[in-house]
Amino acid sequence: MIWQIDFWLLVVLIIAALLALEVRDLLAAVAVLSAYSFLAALLFAQLGAIDVSFVEATLGAGVSGVLFVLALFCTRRRYEK
């Protein structure tokens, strides 16, 4: 448990979360969300919860990113009536 690593991981995590909310391009938002999940996995591993971090890294950073991109491709680029 090294508090500097915890602190900076948490800072970058919050920045990534805010960025995912603020960014306008949805594809970029999905990429930032995947980065957020991976940072959360690193934070869980640093806190000693290896099992939770494993699930977060595989599901959050891996599968959910792919599923979000697929759902995005089902939509149109611009709003049409």
Next chain:
Amino acid sequence: MIERYENVIIDIVCSVMVPLIQLFALYVVVHGHYGPGGGFQGGVLFAVSIILLRLCLGKEASHKKFPPKLAAALAASGMLVYMLTGLAPMAAGGAFLDYGHLPIPGVSGAELRFLGITIVEWSIAFSVCGTMVLLFDVLAEGMR
């Protein structure tokens, strides 16, 4: 509709990564008793390798390697084996998922519990893997 994208780098990286991911998935499932990991994570890892195949090979070739019907069958049969492993000890006079009462002749005690946990872990892995691939396939079908 997912189509094959001709690129040497993507082909080589996928052909190296897919067997490694699958081997690591099997290791995670088998090692689930002793360390972090288990059926859920191993199943997700295996499903990720199949999704990588789907993304880099395209629809026709990857459906030949892992048909979508197999995914549905895996998900359903994994759930079935889990329920049977849970209900069999109840028929033999124990509680739900009470591995010590599994009616398997020839083994008893710790070995029987080990066997029960192994069966349950593998069935969870199959079920999760099938469900993840099925989710991907259903979403990819809806794409234009």
